[in-house]
Amino acid sequence: MTTDHDHALSGAYAVDALDADERARFETHLSQCADCRAEVDSLREAAALLGIADEVGPPPALRDDVLAGIERIRPLPPLTREPATVTPLFRRLPTLLAAAAAVVLLLGVGLAVLRPWSDGTEPPPQLSAAEQILRAGDATHVEKAFPDGSQATIVLSRSQGKALIRTKDMAPAPDGKVYELWLQTPAGKMIPAGLMPDESDTTYVLDGDAAEATGVGITVEPDGGSEQPTTQPIAVFPLES
Amino acid sequence: MDPVPGEPAGVPHAGAPAGGHGTDLGALLNRAARGDKAAFAELYDATAPRVHGLALRVVRDPAQAEEVTQEVFLEVWRQASRYDAARGSALAWMMTIAHRKAVDRVRSAEATTRRDLAYEQANQSVEHDVTADAAHASLEAHRVRAALAQLTDVQREAIELAYFGGYTHTEVAALLDLPVGTAKTRIRDGLIRLRDTIGVGR
Ligand SMILES: [Zn+2]
Numbered sequence: 347m348t349t350d351h352d353h354a355l356s357g358a359y360a361v362d363a364l365d366a367d368e369r370a371r372f373e374t375h376l377s378q379c380a381d382c383r384a385e386v387d388s389l390r391e392a393a394a395l396l397g398i399a400d401e402v403g404p405p406p407a408l409r410d411d412v413l414a415g416i417e418r419i420r421p422l423p424p425l426t427r428e429p430a431t432v433t434p435l436f437r438r439l440p441t442l443l444a445a446a447a448a449v450v451l452l453l454g455v456g457l458a459v460l461r462p463w464s465d466g467t468e469p470p471p472q473l474s475a476a477e478q479i480l481r482a483g484d485a486t487h488v489e490k491a492f493p494d495g496s497q498a499t500i501v502l503s504r505s506q507g508k509a510l511i512r513t514k515d516m517a518p519a520p521d522g523k524v525y526e527l528w529l530q531t532p533a534g535k536m537i538p539a540g541l542m543p544d545e546s547d548t549t550y551v552l553d554g555d556a557a558e559a560t561g562v563g564i565t566v567e568p569d570g571g572s573e574q575p576t577t578q579p580i581a582v583f584p585l586e587s
Numbered sequence: 588m589d590p591v592p593g594e595p596a597g598v599p600h601a602g603a604p605a606g607g608h609g610t611d612l613g614a615l616l617n618r619a620a621r622g623d624k625a626a627f628a629e630l631y632d633a634t635a636p637r638v639h640g641l642a643l644r645v646v647r648d649p650a651q652a653e654e655v656t657q658e659v660f661l662e663v664w665r666q667a668s669r670y671d672a673a674r675g676s677a678l679a680w681m682m683t684i685a686h687r688k689a690v691d692r693v694r695s696a697e698a699t700t701r702r703d704l705a706y707e708q709a710n711q712s713v714e715h716d717v718t719a720d721a722a723h724a725s726l727e728a729h730r731v732r733a734a735l736a737q738l739t740d741v742q743r744e745a746i747e748l749a750y751f752g753g754y755t756h757t758e759v760a761a762l763l764d765l766p767v768g769t770a771k772t773r774i775r776d777g778l779i780r781l782r783d784t785i786g787v788g789r
Contacts, residue, residue, distance in 0.1 A: 354771055355775075362749075365755050390675060390679045392787055393686070394676070394679040395731045395781075396746070398727055398731050402643050409631060413624070413631070416627060421667055422666055
């Protein structure tokens with residue numbers, strides 16, 4: 347769904363002038379709006395020239411640090427993702443979700459429940475939805491590392507009834523496809539929880555009530571998303587009750 | 588990994604303006620993606636003053652700006668293969684990474700307290716280490732200045748507060764006494780005008 351309001355944020359997005367919540371929502375819009383993608387790209391060309399008169403050479407030691415640093419970092423492979431193989435209409439997701447969760451646990455691929463973080467500072471007066479979840483006293487993190495080096499973390503606050511996903515280095519969805527998020531109810535029903543922004547590093551607040559959710563799933567769906575999952579989940583995050 | 592020889596030099600990218608100083612940054616980035624450290628060092632030399640200048644202007648605290656600059660270049664090395672020339676110039680891709688990191692830094696709770704303390708100090712020291720580069724850079728800077736002069740005062744102020752101040756459009760509206768929701772329009776209109784006057788990006 348697209349409104350004029352969404353398009354109007356392209357400039358603010360291009361200069362990082364959106365708060366975390368707006369940024370996440372606009373990235374969802376970007377994943378579905380080629381006009382805004384092209385506009386953002388072109389406005390970033392203009393913005394990149396703004397600092398042209400501010401050139402300041404960093405200290406020479408920084409160059410040495412950077413060149414030493416890259417010795418320890420493997421460049422990411424290029425994106426060569428094939429279109430996902432779409433299985434016939436998929437109606438038994440909760441069962442498969444449980445199976446996938448078991449596999450995840452079995453393989454122990456970087457699944458961890460982390461303690462909420464707290465740095466003792468006063469929260470700023472206006473917190474975005476994402477910040478509210480991250481700072482919630484009962485926030486729990488479920489982290490998953492994928493074989494290609496990408497990472498995704500679900501942060502859940504039962505008291506706020508909200509969850510968000512954070513990704514790092516996620517490969518984009520295949521052309522014409524989106525990543526759709528799902529909340530699993532205690533009854534095993536999968537509720538659509540929004541479409542992931544088309545950005546490799548993003549924070550996105552899931553739609554819907556997560557107070558009772560037993561899991562979060564990600565599937566690959568046709569552009570615009572689906573009412574119910576049509577493919578097997580590429581990732582499953584069990585949520586502790 | 589050995590450097591990859593035989594990269595065709597000087598192939599312009601569609602829609603890509605001269606990056607900085609006439610170097611083909613996109614070609615360097617492509618070679619860096621294949622593990623070519625010499626190409627990456629060349630890329631660093633061509634762009635570090637731009638990246639660091641932006642980090643310093645946004646973050647203000649010199650020590651934190653250096654951290655941001657270092658993070659940016661390590662990220663550029665890691666993500667080099669993800670640069671897509673069809674979507675824009677290598678310089679804009681790098682400056683996008685740099686700006687996002689700088690803004691995220693000033694918005695983090697820890698940085699907020701340190702930022703004000705560092706303000707005076709940075710404001711006094713920055714001017715002196717500016718390395719005014721070649722005539723090429725000053726010519727391009729002149730074009731940008733001229734284009735900025737075409738904007739309305741509100742457009743220019745809104746863009747500068749957002750880009751260099753790291754403020755959200757809502758904060759920019761409050762700073763400029765604009766009705767909520769209009770700063771984003773001023774920023775967009777101003778950037779479009781800037782883009783069309785300078786003639787970059789499509
Ligand atoms: Zn749009």
